[in-house]
Amino acid sequence: MNMKMAPTLVTSRTGPSGNWMWLKFALQNTLRNRRRSLVTVSIAALGTAGILLAGGFALFTYESLAEASARDSGHLVLGQPDQFVKDEEVPLQHGLDNAAELRAQLLTDPAVRAVLPRVEFSGLISNGDKSVVMVGLGVEPDSEFSVKGPFLTLKDGEVLSSNAKDPEVMLGEALARNLKAAPGSSLTLLASTTDGALNALDVRVKAVFSTGVPEVDKRLIYTDIATAQKLLATQKVSSMGLFLSRMDQIPAAQARLAGAHPGLKVLTWEDQAVFYQAVRNLYNRIFGALGIIIGVIVLFVVTNAMSMSIIERTREIGTLRALGTLPGQLLRTLSLEGMVLGGVGALTGAAAALGISMLLYVVEIQMPPPPGRSVGYPLYVTVDARMYLATIVTMVLLTMAASAWVARKTVHMPVVDALAHT
Numbered sequence: 001m002n003m004k005m006a007p008t009l010v011t012s013r014t015g016p017s018g019n020w021m022w023l024k025f026a027l028q029n030t031l032r033n034r035r036r037s038l039v040t041v042s043i044a045a046l047g048t049a050g051i052l053l054a055g056g057f058a059l060f061t062y063e064s065l066a067e068a069s070a071r072d073s074g075h076l077v078l079g080q081p082d083q084f085v086k087d088e089e090v091p092l093q094h095g096l097d098n099a100a101e102l103r104a105q106l107l108t109d110p111a112v113r114a115v116l117p118r119v120e121f122s123g124l125i126s127n128g129d130k131s132v133v134m135v136g137l138g139v140e141p142d143s144e145f146s147v148k149g150p151f152l153t154l155k156d157g158e159v160l161s162s163n164a165k166d167p168e169v170m171l172g173e174a175l176a177r178n179l180k181a182a183p184g185s186s187l188t189l190l191a192s193t194t195d196g197a198l199n200a201l202d203v204r205v206k207a208v209f210s211t212g213v214p215e216v217d218k219r220l221i222y223t224d225i226a227t228a229q230k231l232l233a234t235q236k237v238s239s240m241g242l243f244l245s246r247m248d249q250i251p252a253a254q255a256r257l258a259g260a261h262p263g264l265k266v267l268t269w270e271d272q273a274v275f276y277q278a279v280r281n282l283y284n285r286i287f288g289a290l291g292i293i294i295g296v297i298v299l300f301v302v303t304n305a306m307s308m309s310i311i312e313r314t315r316e317i318g319t320l321r322a323l324g325t326l327p328g329q330l331l332r333t334l335s336l337e338g339m340v341l342g343g344v345g346a347l348t349g350a351a352a353a354l355g356i357s358m359l360l361y362v363v364e365i366q367m368p369p370p371p372g373r374s375v376g377y378p379l380y381v382t383v384d385a386r387m388y389l390a391t392i393v394t395m396v397l398l399t400m401a402a403s404a405w406v407a408r409k410t411v412h413m414p415v416v417d418a419l420a421h422t
Helices: 006-010 016-030 034-073 081-085 099-106 141-147 173-179 225-232 247-260 274-312 314-322 327-362 385-411 415-419
Strands: 076-079 112-126 131-139 153-157 168-172 186-192 198-210 220-224 239-244 265-268
Touching (some): 034 274, 112 173, 112 225, 131 141, 247 265, 274 327
């Protein structure tokens, strides 16, 4: 029993100096059994680092998927209402007329950086000996590949050009392999027109690409809008993707454009990103469960450590009670002991997580390809100040609560029973 510290607890001073006295007393008590305190701090540090690294990885995944989804469709997507909810009986049944005029109107909005029309179609692609089902996208090549950035991996050839004299296409890697096609090969596209007739168009392969998703590479082709419209015998486009300067401009821009074009529907990239929503929901459950498990482990470790400490000091607590220390004062200092242990552990874990996160930007580690993809990706962990602060505060409150819950019975024990405890 450390009787040197006992008289200090008899005082009932309050204010900054009194609070500092209680904190100093709690710190001294944590150093009385350094091995036990070190174990508690280590568990809190590991728990904090684990939560922050897992949470940072989840945030990095969300950000990467959000960027990829927005880059694919545009921050906003504008089209006829039926385009998003009904199946078409004939190609471009719910398409947009007067695309050039509408595009010029959309570009007058100060938040809109670029407008990319697209034509979606399907049909068959043939090399003369073999025909394969395809899914086609008609795009404006010059804008598509400059605005979106590197969203495809070019395997062979060059990207489409708006100045091409003959109709050209880019093929998915697996589709090109299936048709034994390469840049320069001649193929034939077959599709139903907007009138329901069958149309064929000879094209030349300009490039072979990969999206990183083998199932998509088996069917996807890119061509320019003029070629797609010629194949479908129409001047319509399926929809328009609007690219903004910043992600935080989406709600305001959506409201303005919806008001300016009441006959059309304006959706956000997230409304179209089914894969993003599924991954986010899955990761929220996984990392939420992981956080709960780590929190329970920390809670039990701190509870066990404080239980052993308080049981060993029961007679000391009884002596302090006999000297006039109030139960509330004892409960406060024991809670502060938990705060010190949790705080040191949380700060240590946060520092370790920050160091590892920064190290990953220097030493690149490749993750294996996720399910459904053929290429891996670099492992990064996002550092979010709010997540760090919330995790540290939660860990401190958790250890304080565990300490107070363990100590509540002992500090209210009758003085005679506490002094007689062995």
